[in-house]
Each structure stands twice: as C-alpha cells, then as structure tokens.
Amino acid sequence: MSLYRYLARRLLLLIPLLIGISLVSFLISNALPADPTAANLGERAAADPEIVQAFRDKWGLDDPLYVQYLSYMRNLLKGDMGTSIRSHRPIVDELSKYLPATIELATFGIVISILAGIVFGVISAVWRNRPIDFIVRIISLIGVSAPVFWLALLGLIVLYLRWGIVPGPGRLDARVIPPPNVTGMYTIDSLLAGQWDVFRNALSHLMLPSVVLAAYSVGLITRITRSSMLEVLSQEYMNTARSKGLRERHVILRHGLRNALMPVVTIIGLSYGNLLSGAVLTETIFAWEGIGRYAYNAARTLDFPAIMGVTMLIAIVFVVTNLVVDMLYYFLDPRLRYQG
C-alpha cells in the first residue's frame, strides 16, 4: 500500500474517532451528576433561584443534551469552544496559551526517555547478567514503580531546597521577563530573540520537571529495548556480521539496534500518553502553566466548558502523536510498505 493511501485511510478513520472523543468529553462534562451551578456561583448566589435560573439559561443547561451537544459542535466547527465559567475568557484562547508549555515539557520528557531508555536498554542487553545490567534494571524498576508526583516533590525538596542545584517551580525565574511570544515555548522563543540568558534560565527550569516526567517512560523503554535487543542479539545475522570482521560496536548498533527498534517505536506513542497524564501531576507541583494544570483546575472547579475543551484537546494531541508514530513505523519497517 502506498504511503499516501495508508495516510488517507488513517486520516479518514480519524473522523469517527474524533466524533467519539468529542462525545465522550461532552458526556463527562455535561451529563454527570455534579451540579456546576453550586460549584461556580457563590453560596449566596446559589441560594437565589433567579440567579441560578439566569446561570442555567446562559449556559443552556436546561436544553436537552443532544441540543447542547449539537450547538457545541456547531460552534466548535467555527473554532469556538465556548467560554470558561471560571475566567470568563474564550476556552480556545486559554488552551492555546497553555498548550505550548506542556508540549515543551512533554517533548523534553520524551526525548530524555528515548535517549536514556535506548542507551540503558542496549547496555543492559549487551552486558546481560553483569552488574551493570542489574543496576540498569533497578533504575528502570524505580522508574516504573515510583509515583511521579512523589519523585517531583522529593526532587524539589532535595535538589532545590537542600542543595539548590535546580531552580524552583515555574517556567522562569521571577526576575526574568518571558521572551517575545512566537511559539509560546520559552526555549525556542528565547533562541529566536537571541536572548541567551533567558534560554539558559528556561532550560534550567525544564530540567527537573522533564526528568521526573520522563522517569516512567525511561523505565518502560529500557525494558522493551532490553528484551528486544536480547532477541535480536541471538539471531544468526549477528554472527554473520561478526564473521565478516565488522567491529563489535558496528555489529551491535547497525545490525542489532536497528532491528530491535521496532517494538521500541510502538511503545513511544504509548509513552507520550503517559507523559500527558503525568503532566497533570507534574505541572501541578511545579506550578507549570500548562494544559495539565489547566485540566486540573478545570476539573476541580467543575468548569465544564473548560473540562470538555481540555480533555478533547489532550485526546487529540495523543491521537495525532500515535498517528505520527505509526508513520514512523512505516518508514522503519520496509515490510509494511509492501503489504496490502
């Protein structure tokens, strides 16, 4: 199947999936028992039936559900996700303000996970059952077993408060002025503006949160890489490569790793979902003005248009990432290109 046909098929399949995603987010934020009036009006206002009724009219809470859904979708197609009850600002504006911070954090996280995970995995497969293998397995076990919010908190207490080697919460020091907004990602924007100080500061603020966020995926990718490498290392073609007199490093990286990468690539898409999940917890602790923290605040205050917008956005980001990973798969495995 040609790449274009494959891509077209996948994009077409996205449509029902996106509709499903919007339905699920809608049902959660609108059909569940919690009463947004009580959560969003003050106690005194909630006791006044007139104010309550005005609130319900304003947000269309008394319309039948399918009417609410259809009018939501109609607005969505026009690029309008409604207004946040909490901040009275358009959800689209808020999401586009907070999304770049999360993308920046999650991208750093995924890069760290991939690099560390593959390096650890290869090391522990090549030196299987040696002390280094044992150490790596312990590290990856800590990664998949330790709660991310706990690592984040301990990281802050030890590395920031005690030793002072990483900066505190937030995306920049309080004294640093954010770079002119282009992408919304401080590292990129500061580079574009040529502000090296700001870049360094933004980078130092990214270190701890992204490492903490990556911990789980590092563990996961290490395990997959290790077992996949072990399988590849026992293949005949490895011996063939060696007997041709190639250097061991070349044999392992070119002939071994390349063939062991397939399952690793699959897990990367999954890991990105983990990172987005972890972002809710990490961002809350690191006062990171991103989409995870936004989702948390929306859920906490039952700001249902915001919950709907943010869950939908995160699901879409996740789905698109998986699509990209699948494309990568397609490029890595020539067999897929020739299959029907």
Place this chain on the structure above:
Amino acid sequence: MTPRLNIIRRRARQNPLMVAGILICIAWIFVSIFAKYVAPYDPLEQSIMERLMGPSSAHLFGTDQLGRDVLSRVLYGGRISLPAGLLVVTSAMIIGTIFGAITGYVGGMADELLMRFTEIFMAFPIIILAMAIAAALGPSVRNAVIAMIVVWWPNYARIVRSLVIQVKSNQYVESAQAIGASPLRILFITILPNCVAPALVMATLDIGNAILIFAGLSFLGVGPEPSAAEWGRMVSDGIDHYDQWWLSAFPGIAIFTAVMALNFIGDGLRDLADPRTRKAVG
C-alpha cells in the same frame, strides 16, 4: 505433587526478585489487615501540640500538620490503596472479558463496533479522563474507583478479544464445533480457559499501575476525603510543608514498595508464562 514443588523451588531460586515481590506483598497485605494491632497510634487522632515533629523514638516517621502519627497513617494507608487497585483491575478484567470474548468469538459487526468504541477510550490518557469523571461524580474513593474502571476496561476487552481470536483458530476448537458443542460452551469451556493465563499476567502487572493512578487521583484531591489516611493524599500534604520531608517521603516509599513488589511478581509471572524468556533467563 512433590515434583511440582521441586519445580517451584527451582524457579524461585532462578527468580529471587519474584520471591522478594511476593514477600513484600504478603507483608503489605498483613499490615493492612492487622493495621489496628501493628500501628502504634490511631491514624486519625490529632494532637496539635505535637504537629510537624520530625522522626523520633515516639514517632518513628514523625507527625503531620495536625499532629497525626505518620507511621500509623502509612500502615493504615494500604487499606484504601491496595483494595482500590485490585478492585479496579478485577472489575475491568471481568467487564473487558465479557465484551472482548463475545465480540472476538462472534466477529463481524459487533467486533468492529467494540474496537471502534474502545479506541475512543484509549485516545484519552488515563488520568485525564479518570480525573474528569471523578471530579464530575464528586470526590470520593468509590467514585475514583468507578472512574478508573470506566477508563480501564477497554484495555482488557482488546486483549481478551485478540486472545480469543488467536485461540479460536486452534484445532481443538474446530473439533469441539465438529462434535456439536454449543457456541456458549465452546466460548466459555473450550476457549476462555486458554486465555486466562496471559490475561492474569497482564493483570498482575496492571495492579501496580492502577495503584499508581489511584494514588495520583487521590493526590489531586479527587479520591479519598482530605483527612483520610491514604498514601497519595498524604504525599500531597507534603506540598505545603517542603521543610518537613517526612510528610511526603514515607507514604511515597509505601506506594513505591507496593507497586515495585507487584511489578516483580508480574515480571516473574511473565517470564514463567513465556518459554522463550524462561530459557533466556535460565
């Protein structure tokens, strides 16, 4: 049965981590059941005079912001987190098995529908969806567990479905059909028992994960009530008290050891179930 016991003993020697995992697990289960007798203090008893005191001989893990004994709270904490994780995974597995087995066996339209339906749920990162549901239902242990089951079961539906499809193509299923066994009998007596082992291995690895997510929800405040002695909740107490590291460190270690033990067991089970890795390990 003696040869069997010998095999177990030999395997145990081959996989010390799994043995360690089982021991830690038993220890946590024991502590949780007998928390009343093991814990030195009442986990909810406040003592304002003794608030935020560091670890000492009277309070080995120190006291929290309300003067409650952290050690006692940690020991009691497993009573919420461990059953919650277990309940989420078993319920998800039962619901998922019912749907996955039937659609996998029947195939066709039902199968296609279930796959599309589960894909929708898989598109949401677990904690985001669970958090939204739990928040909308109102924060409580029960609602957090319900939210997690809602998000969790599609996983199992997909796994069981693919297992059923795999097993379905075996010859013994064909023979069962040939002798005229009813579809229900074939599905439940012939096919499903052969899918149990891999699904169980998955589930063991998953309980640890479920405990982590549950602790995360509870950390975010959409789980147990604020005063509850629950691990995730206790770690969140530490946010406002950076200087009192013991508030968050100890409950975190509790989560960590419990989840790690379950991962050890799950890993070991997977090795046992998969002859390829068994050879590689031995």
